[in-house]
Amino acid sequence: MIRDQIRQIVTDAVAAAQGSGNLPSIDIPLVEIQRPNQPEHGEYSSNVAMLVASAVRKATGQKTNPRQLAQSIVDEIPVGELIGSVELAGPGFINIRLDERWLQGKVVEIIAQGSAFGAIDRGAGQRWQVEYVSANPTGPLHYGGGRNAVLGDTLANLLEAAGYEVQREFYVNDSGTQFQLFIESLYATYLQLCEELGGEPGRNVEIPEGGYQGAYLKDYAQLVRDMENGSLFHMEQSTAKDALRKIGREIVIRDIEEELAALGVTFDRWFSEKSLYDEGLVDKLLEQLTDEGEIIEKDGARWFLASKYPGNEKDEVVVRSNGAPTYFASDIAYHYDKFVRRKFDRVINVWAVDHQGHIPRMGAVMEALGVEPDRLVILLYNLVKLIRDGQEVKMSKRSGDFLTVREVVEEVGPDAVRFMLLTTSPERSVEFDMSLAVQRKNENRVFYVQYGHARICSLIQRATENGIVDPEVIPDDAAETVNLLTHPAELTLIRRMLEMEEQIELAVERLSPHNLTYYAEDLTKAFSAFYENCQVLHSDVPPALARARLLLCLAARTALSRVLNLMGMSAPEAM
RNA sequence: GCGCCAGUAGCUCAGUGGAUUAGAGCGUCGCCCUGCGGAGGCGAAGGUCGCAGGUUCGAGUCCUGCCUGGCGCGCCA
Missing domain, CATH: 1.10.730.10 (Isoleucyl-tRNA Synthetase; Domain 1)
Known part of the structure; x- marks a missing residue:
């Protein structure tokens, strides 16, 4: 990189100046090469002379003139192939201009x-993973997921350009309560649809409390019917739901995949949470951590002792008193799989701010698993406020009344959506004005x-x-x-x-x-x-x-x- | 109450490994079409960088306190 070349040249010049006795032989930290704000100051500049002056003053109490020190360095910088000119400026800056021919x-x-x-x-030789979106497989992507997708995907692109071997992963929460609720809701909707289409009456199954009831469920139910020819209708409930878990998952994942593809976002792997249970990894790790004293039983539940670790105040339930594991249990297994089994050098998880409380706990998990905590990095991003016609578009996922990534992409176009979501730094919340995005192209x-x-x-x-x-x-x-x-x-x-x-x-x-x-x-x-x-x-x-x-x-x-x-x-x- | 994040031009936002005169877009006001796509170019006006202290030769950037807004502090995810 050019900056590195410049840094090397300046570093050599400093050493040369010290060698000839024109510059005090004092230890200097890494030479900084900056990009000046003003073009008149050249392409690159260094304040190393000022740093030397202050180091000398600290070490010996003697005052030196940074401009003079800078001059001694400037004298040693070879002008030629790469560097067109060097000049001394201000209190002791060394301004460097690149050679025209070279340019x-x-x-x-x-x-x-x-x-x-x-x-x-x-990143040569390093395998990194970026895990992003990882939305619950319970319906189309909520608009906010768009920011996650764009951030993760662009970051992965950048990492590849920087020489890392990158794996893009979507973690599918296909085993938790939310997924179960989705299946129940889909089942109820499916039965309703069958009845409407002339099936037998009397199969009154309601969408459960806290379930999903967006209009998309009906589309999904139709897809189920297309795939199953209505055979699920006559099955015994639990058998039908078991079958639905598979079909429903397939339908919703395909839906999400299509939405993301419309945004230009793709994945190398869709990692199933359920698979961690199926192969027994969750149980295995819970046992292991229990043996190691990281997990104890208390009040009928099993707790991970997160509070042993810095930044954590509380312990975390991994298995509820009713015997059902929390998402945190599978998260432990999931990260074990990422780091210990798949051996990623680093993993970047892209999370919305409302998950910030989860960060210290994951740090504790890393420690408990004996994995260097720095290998897990969380990219936290703030929420997106959607504006249309000067008004905030209110969204509620529960009622199913929300704008999806697909709808926004269709209305605004994928490139504009990506660009608008990308211009603001992740930790800031962003107002996305859709009316503006389409109408005023400039x-x-x-x-x-x-x-x-x-x-x-x-x-x-x-x-x-x-x-x-x-x-x-x-x-x-x-x-x-x-x-x-x-x-x-x-x-x-x-x-x-x-x-x-x-x-x-x-x-x-x-x-x-x-x-x-x-x-x-x-x-x-x-x-x-x-x-x-x-x-x-x-x-x-x-x-x-x-x-x-x-x-x-x-x-x-x-x-x-x-x-x-x-x-x-x-x-x-x-x- | 505690924790995390944000507060920079009229608006939307960059800049936070300290450094030479704080930037961009939009909006406003001027110029530039006998020239390749004017969805363009050039320029101007516009800022106590939330407030108050501190560190430093030097702070939008680091430290402390405060104010405002968002989020988090579940046997939810």
Whole structure:
């Protein structure tokens, strides 16, 4: 990465300055390389001289002049291939500018890298898992689940770009009370439907207290009938429900899968909670933890002694006094499976804020299982408030009266939904104004980015038709041709594109996919400015320069489509 | 009551490994079409970074206290 190269050069310069006695030989922490706010300050800067000055003062009490120290470092920085110029500024900043020739040469490299542009090897050899959405399989996805899906999916994309081997997983809660209620509700709805369609009367089964009664249940019941030809109607209740557990699960999972696919979100694995019980892993672990004194019996229930561990105040029930395990019991087994069996180096669980209380308990579980707690990371995100026509869209899952991910995607479009949900940092709650998202397209920045991409494509298309460029082939003289790119707008665009690696690293480091949307805008802005200022296909433009600019366009298309793809959005050639 | 998160321009939000003049979009007000897609470009106005202290040569960023809002503190998930 460029930043790392710069860091190395500055670090070497510091050592050289110390070696020649111009810089006090004092231990310095890792040299920091920043991105200055002002473009006049160059692409990179370092405050290392100020840090040295303060370290000297702390160690010896002597005052030194940071500008003087900085100068001694500047003197040792080789200007040449990568670095165009170095200057001393302000109280002792070292401002670094990249070499123009070097920048120009990068255009060809970007084109050559294609869809892999920006990839870094930060995660080489590491297997990470991202577990996201994991909504209860009891109906279509509630709108809020959309944010979870977008965050998890984009984060997984970013991790892959950063070199990690990533597994995307959806945990299916197909064994808890909620799923049971769903099955009961589906059964009742199914019977009603059969009666309406001319079945025998007298099978009055009500939707249970606290059950599900959304309109979708009727659709599901119809699907059950299609699959079973009404045979469940005559079965004995418990047999019918057993069968329904399987069919109902299949129907609801397929429904959720389709909704997510419409958002561009997919999974490598749908992990069944029930399977943890079926294979006896839950029991096995409860026994093991009991033997180890982590679980005790009290008041007829079995408790995991979470309070032994930091951050936890209370113990947690794993088996109720009625003998039924809580979700927490299977969670222990599930995470055992993730870390001990499947050996993921790290797992990121994407959770809504209302699950925050669960975090310390999971930390305790990790400790009890003897797994390094840092290997489990929770990405917590805040809720989404949906606004339509200036009013909050109220949603209640219980009554079934809620907007689904599918409906929102249909109304707004998948790219716009993703972009809007991605612009806000996860810990903040977000107001999603649907009316605005569809009507005022210029307020939705995703169109700006996609429009930029479409413009590039149209330009390249014309150039291809005129035989000026072949987008599939990098010409032999490309390296010399790009040296004609000296206009400030051209160089700014190249600089922006070269931020890609750092942006990916930053987003991965902070688990902040939203940074990407801002980068995408900046990148597009740089292209638009170039587009306005530098003609490409115009008789006044010398042919060589035109070809150079077309190469720049090819690189820009590469960069822009890469960002869009990372965010899970389409990069349209026309719109 | 305790805990977690948020409070930055009229609005929606970036920026929080401390650092050179706090940014963007929208909105407002100016410019720019005898040029490749104007869904564009250039510029201006607009901010006591919730409040009060503290640490530091330097704080939107770190520490403490407070205010406001959201969420959490179940034998629910």
